[in-house]
Amino acid sequence: MLAAHGHDSVHVNQILNGSSTPDSAITQYADQNDYIVITKDTDFRNAYLLKKSPRKLIRVCLGNITNDRLLALFENQLVLIKKLDQEDSFYMEINPDTILIY
Structure with missing residues (x-):
């Protein structure tokens, strides 16, 4: 979905040591490549x-929802x-009824 909208995206399984990559290495990779985690x-x-x-971090706090709902x-x-991505740093949290931005 992100690629379909013109955004470069990569799943953790496609980089470094896949799903066994430590959080610190994922963070370093994302920061070096200006990716949003x-x-x-x-x-x-x-x-x-x-x-x-x-x-740059987006945390999804939605529990179990369908992929279609998540993509929507x-x-x-x-x-x-896209606007936040222009900033040097941000934290966005997506909750069922609210979106928080720090």
Whole structure:
């Protein structure tokens, strides 16, 4: 979906050591390549709040939802995400009823 909208994207399984890559290596890779990390993992949020790394982070806090609903939520936020991507650093949290940006 991201590629279809003109955004470069890569899944963690396609880089480094795939799903066994440590969070710190994912963070370093994302920061070096100016990628946004999209995750459900609170460890990335904690690292961002403590160290501002990864520099660009979207945390999905939606529980179990269908892929179609998840993709629709992201499609609805692409303009905002593109705007945030111009910043040096941001943290965005997508919740069922709210979107928080730090």
